[in-house]
Amino acid sequence: MKTYIGKIHLKWCKNCNIPLLGRVCEVCNSKAEEVKLTPPGDPRLGFQYDIDFVNKIIEEEFGAKNVLNGKIILLNKLPGNEEAYEVITDGEVKYIIYFDEEQEKWKIKLKLNGARDLMEKGAYKRIVKIKNDVVEVLKNKKGSILRPGIVEFTDDIKKGDDVIIVDENNNVVGTGLAVVSSEEIKKTEKGKVVKVRAFIKDEDKYKPKKTYNSLEKAFKLMIKANEGVINNYERNAIGFIKNTYERIKKPVMVAFSGGKDSLTTLILTLKALGKDIDVVFVDTGLEFEETLKNVEDVEKHYGIKIIKLKGADFWEKVKEYGIPARDYRWCSEICKLEPLKRFIDENYEEVLSFVGVRKYESFNRATKKRIHRNTYIKKQINALPIFHWTSLHVWIYLLREKAPYNKLYEKGFDRIGCFICPAMEMGEIDKIKREFPHLWEKWERVLRVYAEKHNLGEEWIKKGLWRWNHKKRE
Ligand SMILES: [Zn+2]
Known part of the structure; x- marks a missing residue:
């Protein structure tokens, strides 16, 4: 590596x-x-x-x-x-x-x-x-x-x-x-x-380890054992938000996705700058009910109004554009980026957007600068307050804050986004099939119609081949 x-x-x-x-x-x-x-x-x-x-x-x-x-x-x-x-x-x-x-x-x-x-x-x-x-x-x-x-x-x-x-x-x-x-x-x-x-090796030692009566108890102790570290991270992030705002002096926006990282970023931005900020949620039409519920929960919990944007209807567009694939992600552009771009164009000269991107998420993300201009939406300056946090920092923080996080996390989901996405792994698809069979069936019907029309066969659906190469398909 x-x-x-x-x-x-x-x-x-x-x-x-x-x-x-x-x-x-x-x-x-x-x-x-x-x-x-x-x-x-x-x-x-x-x-x-x-x-x-x-x-x-x-x-x-x-x-x-x-x-x-x-x-x-x-x-x-x-x-x-x-x-x-x-x-x-x-x-x-x-x-x-x-x-x-x-x-x-x-x-x-x-x-x-x-x-x-x-x-x-x-x-x-x-x-x-x-x-x-x-x-x-x-x-x-x-x-x-x-x-x-x-x-x-x-x-x-x-x-x-x-x-x-x-x-x-x-x-x-x-x-x-x-x-x-x-x-x-x-x-x-x-x-x-x-x-x-x-x-085994010669020096091997083994002893069963301590257990807790409940996971809740263990989490409480984990929060206590990391209190000082988390306070430092919080102080640093709030300082970063304040300083960046002072320096750039533009209207502030937080794009809330229903995920843990954007929730953390929202909490920190509210603490740093108060409620005079725009919080925006883009509904792609492929959101889990839990995510839509989470948007409401967050509004209630923090006494804020979240601006809800909606892009073109995915289920209509899929008839026109065909099945999205990893090399053909029209849906991300049309259903997610486009409505946000339009909103920004209509409302700001320039906007300072605090985003919950973290470098540990992937090698790709690690190369990002902590403040940078968005390549797709030029009027948007992105700043990343939790860039140096790991997923565990985020979780300990959210648990300590008793923050209303998305309940999907308690159903084994790690990546909160569209319930169907060509970036999904087969294990994730398996989870959707198990936990949300009605959502999967809706998607499978679309796949089936497309597969029949293009002679793609059952494997293309069952083995998840639809996620891959678009160019080969047509
Ligand atoms: Zn200890």
Whole structure:
């Protein structure tokens, strides 16, 4: 990874078992320990929905129940085309969940301590027991487990599954990938069975970590443990907003999207400049009901009026323009940018717009300047008060402020926007199908009409091929 965004802020108090953003825990004064995770490193806070979701994958695959209850989890999206997240809990990455597009389901990869937690919680599936002398051979290194090294195995293993490796005393000694199924292990006396993913080292220590009665309790402690850091970030952002306004002296606008970052930016701007600002929401016609409700909640909570703009009707335009794709995002221009551009043209000479863009969101965003002119809407000067915040800063801030955030976040959504978008991953589409079947059906009907007309076949719909290349399609 070449691009440098900045250091990854995530740390952990191993004593309180909560995430930290600063160097010490402000509750118990313990020194914060680094959490190793994959860049760009902008993990999101897991809600109960996410905990239940990962618990369910674990239970299906290994039989262990409620493994993550009473703990704070964070989900760190991995770069790449496959939708995958590192699941961080107890201060380390314990699992990776990923959406298997072939099998159309979420699956899991185990880290060593993740596997140990599973055994503590009664895992009884996908276990391979190996001889103690093989453990000695594999210790401190990785390799493969061969058929003669195996004592026992459960009969549910399929090729490509993650398995827990235990020694003859049932201690977890590793995790790995089954290269053959239980059926095949039974039939053979030699050959490779498991490719080791992680294996114990000499200095390994393992101890189950502290849990909380409720996630709410854990969140409260997390807010307390990060209070000073969050106050500093807030002070800095408010200072930035005030200074930028003093310098540029233009009418101020906040574009509110219903997402957490724009909500945070709105709160900070209200604190810095008061209510004499324009707050604008663009309804693309593809908004979730939760988002429209959130706009109302925010108006009520802060005693403000939000200006609602509406662009061309997507469902009409789709007949004219065809299905949007990643290289053909007419919808973003026509349904989102155009109404905003018109509003700005009609109302301002120039406008200073505070925007909730954060550098940790992506490598692409990290190259932005904190104050810059919008390339599409020239009259708009963008300023980014929370540019240096991570997703966790935002969440701790919103929770502390008891801010009315969009309820979609409690349904496993991370990116709030149109309910249908060519930028969506297959895992996100799977979530829409599960949580909002009526919305998906409406879209699938449009896809079907288009597919029939252009002879595109069922795969084009089911495998999400519509999201890709527009030019090839016509
Ligand atoms: Zn602590």
